Amino acid sequence: MxxxxxxxxxxxxxxxxxxxxxxEPDLTPETGAVSQEKVASETEKFENAKKSVVEDLAKLAEKNEVFAAHQEIAGDFMLGESVLTKIREEKKNVQQALDEAIKEIAAIFDAMEDSYMKERAADVRDVGKRFMAFLKGVRLPDxxxxxxxxxxxxxxxxxxxxxxxxxxxxxxxxxxxxxxxxxxxxxxxxxxxxxxxxxxxxxxxxxxxxxxxxxxxxxxxxxxxxxxxxxxxxxxxxxxxxxxxELEKLRSQEPRTKTGKRIYLCANAGNVNDVRGAIQRGIDGVGLFRSEFLYMENTHFPTEEEQFLVYREAAKLVPQELTIRTLDIGGDKELPYFSFEKEENPFLGWRAIRICLEMKSMFKEQLRAILRASAFGKVRIMFPMIISLDELREAKVVLEGCKAELRAEGTVFDEEIEVGMMIETPASVLMAEEFAKEVDFFSIGTNDLTQYLLAVDRGNKKVASRYDFMNPAVLRAIRHVIDAGHRAGIKVGMCGEMAGNPQAVPVLLEMGLDEFSMSAGSIDYVRKLVLEN
Amino acid sequence: MVSRKLTVVNASGLHARPASILAQAAGKCKSNVIIQVDEKQVQVKSILNIMAAAIRCGTEIELICDGETENEDLETLARLIESGLGE
Structure with missing residues (x-):
């Protein structure tokens, strides 16, 4: 024990x-040269491995397109030629020949400047692992x-x-x-x-x-x-x-604090299935619909129609609100079909609203889809990563343009649709009073806000212990935002991990936060905390 | 041997998906298929070779087919590249 x-x-x-x-099993290649007589049997081993790997990948490709490219790589003749040459002319054994060929090809991609192509090195290595597992007769974890x-x-x-x-x-x-x-x-x-x-x-x-x-x-x-x-x-x-x-029994109770304040409990969702699951927990709605998943799990920029169908389905499901965050891509989130330039500091780089304001036609397709869905339920629009009033106003101008188009086309949408913004940059915290006059709601994104305020990379293990949303600087920023919102008469919510954290919830209630949006699994417990505080 | 000059229209260049479609189509051709970009010669039947060439949007390429079916092959592949390879 x-x-x-x-x-x-x-x-x-x-x-x-x-x-x-x-x-991961041990995939270290065997060492040692082969004699001339063994060349034929080594090349045969490679051909057998190729046949089996290509077949496996073809099956996987039916379910997930990512594997179609892997299948092509496995059957590729540049790879095949490279391996066979090493066996025939350099008398390498098949495992070593394969290992070297994969490393050489991966190195070509690694050396590319384009970050998208760089990552193809990983595809090549993945395929290499499948070959090696077959050649060594071991099982890859599955x-x-x-x-x-x-x-x-x-x-x-x-x-x-x-x-x-x-x-x-x-x-x-x-x-x-x-x-x-x-x-x-x-x-x-x-x-x-x-x-x-x-x-x-x-x-x-x-x-x-x-x-x-x-x-x-x-x-x-x-x-x-x-x-x-x-x-x-x-x-x-x-x-x-x-x-x-016991917690499940509380699901039918309205989340009200001891002082009688009605708190809005919402779930974060990445797709319609998440929304369905969360509804069973008696939520008020979805406080953060991560629209980027529609883009990330796709082979192309989703069209207006494709997006509309998803948003409409979600809008019909939610009881009180569906807050759709416009595309938040960049940073650590990439697209399989779009190549982002390599950046020194991706979290401080070209991401979220910065991309949307540059790629306006793509942005408009999303806004039109959201507006059209607003005819089918209470939909709200939320802009991420805002740092200045100019950005917010520019985004609103694009939105107004979309509304005008839809009116001209005679397409119905909610004329009163609420427009809000994420508070996740130090700039938006400091300017909260001004922002509050121009939006209908705030939603504090504590995951990014904490990393930006404390200058701590949340993905870096060495500084992970310093990443703390209970740091007084973060708490003071949150209080400032809630007060600024309330002075302007707008609701303030939160959609980061902090909103579902048992230690943080009582503090946030005390500060007057109006809406808590979190992973579905935390909702029952947070409801109990709301009722007890 | 026949050849034709073309321009790549794919917004992200010939990355994994278009490269895969092109390599598959070239694989069905009986003639030997090469793309000439600047000084580089790319074997079009190899997805790795295409991707490794990192051909960007707007790049001018020369598609070269050599073999019995070179005329039809050139026509098929040129049309495919001009149409954006399924994108």
Missing amino acids: EDIRVEKTASRGIVIAPVYCYR FGSMEREAIVVARDLYPSDTVKMKAAYVKGILTEEGGITSHVSIMAKSMDIPTLVGVKGILEKVQDGMMVCMDAEKGTIVLEPDEAAMQDYAARKAAYEKERQ
């Missing part, structure tokens, strides 16, 4: 389950092969991994890397899976099937628990389940 403890936690839940290791409920243990998980995860089998997640605002944390929260990140050395200590207990809220993990530990965790699990049931 071994106890492990993690300092920072971001989710809740108790899990008792065996481990499923999501571990959630598709999970057959029973388990706690997934991994170094880190990326968006490409998490889409493949079968939520039904994944009961808990432990990763060595990542912070509480990293991709895996946010994703696990939206899927409601208890998760602990930053668990150093965990992969070394576990094997497939090892029994593990974890408490995601307290940050405790027990490997190979003894009878007493099992009983302890079983009791905690029962208590937690009971609490959850």
